[in-house]
Amino acid sequence: MNTTLADTAPDSPRSDAAPAAKRPGEVLLTLVRRELWEHRALWLAPLVVAALLALVAAIGRVHIDMDEAPDLTSESQRVALFSIIQFVLAIPLYLVAVFVGSYYLLDCLYAERKDRSILFWKSLPVSDGLTVCSKLLVALAVMPFGVFALALLAHLVYTAILGARVSLGSLPPVLSWNSYEWLRTEAVMFLVTLFAVLWWAPIAGYLLLVSAWVRRAPILWSTLPFVLGPVLEWVAFGTRYLLGFIDYRVNGIWEILGVGHVNIVSKHGLHHPVGSALEVLDFRHALTAIDLWLGLAVTAALVYAAIRIRRYRDDT
Amino acid sequence: MTAVIEARGLTKNYGATRALDDVTFAVDAGRIVGLIGPNGAGKTTALKAILGLTSFSGELQVLGLDPRTQRDALMREVCFIADVAVLPRWMRVSQALDFVAGVHPRFDRAVAGSFLKKTDIRMASRVRELSKGMVTQLHLALVLAIDARLLVLDEPTLGLDLLYRRNFYDTILNDYFDKERTILLTTHQVEEVENLFTDVIFINHGRVALSAAVEDLGSRYQQLTPVAEQAARARALQPFYEREVFGRVAMFFEGRSAAELGAFGELRTPSIADLFVAKMQGTGSP
Numbered sequence: 289m290n291t292t293l294a295d296t297a298p299d300s301p302r303s304d305a306a307p308a309a310k311r312p313g314e315v316l317l318t319l320v321r322r323e324l325w326e327h328r329a330l331w332l333a334p335l336v337v338a339a340l341l342a343l344v345a346a347i348g349r350v351h352i353d354m355d356e357a358p359d360l361t362s363e364s365q366r367v368a369l370f371s372i373i374q375f376v377l378a379i380p381l382y383l384v385a386v387f388v389g390s391y392y393l394l395d396c397l398y399a400e401r402k403d404r405s406i407l408f409w410k411s412l413p414v415s416d417g418l419t420v421c422s423k424l425l426v427a428l429a430v431m432p433f434g435v436f437a438l439a440l441l442a443h444l445v446y447t448a449i450l451g452a453r454v455s456l457g458s459l460p461p462v463l464s465w466n467s468y469e470w471l472r473t474e475a476v477m478f479l480v481t482l483f484a485v486l487w488w489a490p491i492a493g494y495l496l497l498v499s500a501w502v503r504r505a506p507i508l509w510s511t512l513p514f515v516l517g518p519v520l521e522w523v524a525f526g527t528r529y530l531l532g533f534i535d536y537r538v539n540g541i542w543e544i545l546g547v548g549h550v551n552i553v554s555k556h557g558l559h560h561p562v563g564s565a566l567e568v569l570d571f572r573h574a575l576t577a578i579d580l581w582l583g584l585a586v587t588a589a590l591v592y593a594a595i596r597i598r599r600y601r602d603d604t
Numbered sequence: 605m606t607a608v609i610e611a612r613g614l615t616k617n618y619g620a621t622r623a624l625d626d627v628t629f630a631v632d633a634g635r636i637v638g639l640i641g642p643n644g645a646g647k648t649t650a651l652k653a654i655l656g657l658t659s660f661s662g663e664l665q666v667l668g669l670d671p672r673t674q675r676d677a678l679m680r681e682v683c684f685i686a687d688v689a690v691l692p693r694w695m696r697v698s699q700a701l702d703f704v705a706g707v708h709p710r711f712d713r714a715v716a717g718s719f720l721k722k723t724d725i726r727m728a729s730r731v732r733e734l735s736k737g738m739v740t741q742l743h744l745a746l747v748l749a750i751d752a753r754l755l756v757l758d759e760p761t762l763g764l765d766l767l768y769r770r771n772f773y774d775t776i777l778n779d780y781f782d783k784e785r786t787i788l789l790t791t792h793q794v795e796e797v798e799n800l801f802t803d804v805i806f807i808n809h810g811r812v813a814l815s816a817a818v819e820d821l822g823s824r825y826q827q828l829t830p831v832a833e834q835a836a837r838a839r840a841l842q843p844f845y846e847r848e849v850f851g852r853v854a855m856f857f858e859g860r861s862a863a864e865l866g867a868f869g870e871l872r873t874p875s876i877a878d879l880f881v882a883k884m885q886g887t888g889s890p
Binding site: 308309404408479602 | 687
């Protein structure tokens with residue numbers, strides 16, 4: 289090799305100053321943004337539902353039969369109704385979030401294999417662990433707490449719209465703003481969101497694993513065990529333990545929070561603002577429930593399995 | 605020179621099919637290596653092994669790393685285009701640049717942007733709106749802007765028209781390749797790119813049939829077009845492949861000197877494409 293040639297060769301663009309790796313936080317942020325680019329339903333669907341509810345608040349006709357309704361002339365009843373509206377209006381947003389979030393988890397690791405774009409993602413210095421965790425982060429943090437924030441904002445918008453209609457006289461003056469109750473209801477919704485996420489995390493892990501695993505029809509494969517399992521158990525043994533277990537994993541969150549048998553609206557009227565649920569909800573019990581922590585351990589195992597499958601499977 | 609890739613005894617089975625059978629080769633830095641073989645010969649399996657995308661037995665070091673256990677570190681130094689059009693179809697061009705900029709420490713967005721300016725690709729377009737050729741251009745723009753030490757290309761121009769193919773390889777050669785970079789390429793269109801290669805590895809039935817620097821081929825392989833009356837005597841020197849085109853016989857020899865063969869007729873170094881055909885179809889190949 290001629291040394292002068294090497295000496296006069298243009299400087300390599302490679303510089304040692306270039307960082308050896310991006311900070312994990314920056315990579316994770318990019319990965320989360322990428323999920324929101326691809327799966328636009330994650331944020332579009334809750335936004336559309338919130339907009340529809342705002343439309344209903346603006347032009348919907350409300351008929352309140354003052355004779356049948358609880359005594360809405362009292363301040364405490366108005367505050368209670370206010371809290372309940374705050375709570376009830378958030379429910380459609382959470383429901384749509386659970387729906388699109390579940391579909392997202394089931395689709396995210398399957399679609400990238402189906403269209404072979406996994407070969408592009410894998411050509412970049414992003415570990416399989418970080419990639420899968422970014423998807424879990426989207427489903428268990430970005431989505432639920434994004435919806436929480438959206439519900440909070442949406443409720444303020446509804447309140448403003450309803451307040452305007454009351455002051456214009458098109459609605460009876462049945463609502464009353466109470467900052468303390470408002471804050472208490474938001475706190476309850478935040479904590480319930482947090483515990484629901486922790487309780488349902490194993491389901492998210494399971495959906496991710498199915499998504500990483502199956503060759504086709506992820507929806508079918510994800511639901512089949514939960515349909516066939518209980519049926520087979522009942523046919524073979526005449527028992528329903530599996531069904532009970534599935535029911536517990538879906539609805540057990542209300543048990544461990546101590547509100548499994550509490551009705552928000554009592555027969556005696558609305559004298560329980562949702563905020564007062566803080567006194568009923570047993571977060572300490574939920575936090576110390578062994579089943580919550582067992583579920584999280586199972587989640588970790590399921591996610592680890594999904595990561596291993598994405599790392600080592602070779603069929604694209 | 606340091607070896608960028610060192611493979612010893614690579615073996616890989618898919619069920620009963622042996623995709624790689626004791627494959628051993630080395631690739632030095634600053635080379636452009638053509639990995640050439642018929643369909644199902646094991647090329648893609650070999651590339652997958654190098655990129656840590658498949659399991660295998662045997663020893664393999666890529667840039668001093670084991671692709672099985674150190675894949676994440678390896679991908680900072682290695683770029684690959686696995687196939688045409690694997691870019692996610694929902695992605696916008698600008699998002700592709702944002703994403704790679706966000707995860708790759710060696711990506712220079714300005715380089716990709718200036719390359720894309722020379723094309724018809726618009727930043728707001730989605731990948732699914734681009735033609736196959738444009739998708740390849742976009743992927744090329746991303747790869748050019750990544751300061752990697754090894755670039756692996758698996759049939760990158762399959763299904764593209766001649767203009768895109770020419771542009772693709774010209775760009776690789778002019779804007780990307782330098783003394784510190786190494787390119788490993790598989791392609792079916794050997795004739796088109798054979799001038800690109802500094803080294804070739806022929807692979808067939810999962811085995812390496814030939815691994816050599818192009819500059820050494822001339823001293824190892826001879827293609828003889830004997831005059832008719834000398835054909836029998838030339839054949840006695842055991843060509844490993846013989847073919848007849850328009851009534852003229854071409855014989856391929858390995859390890860015979862020009863002095864031995866020159867007397868029988870016209871002698872030249874076979875082209876890589878001809879040598880490939882000879883090696884794949886000839887008898888007595890090692």
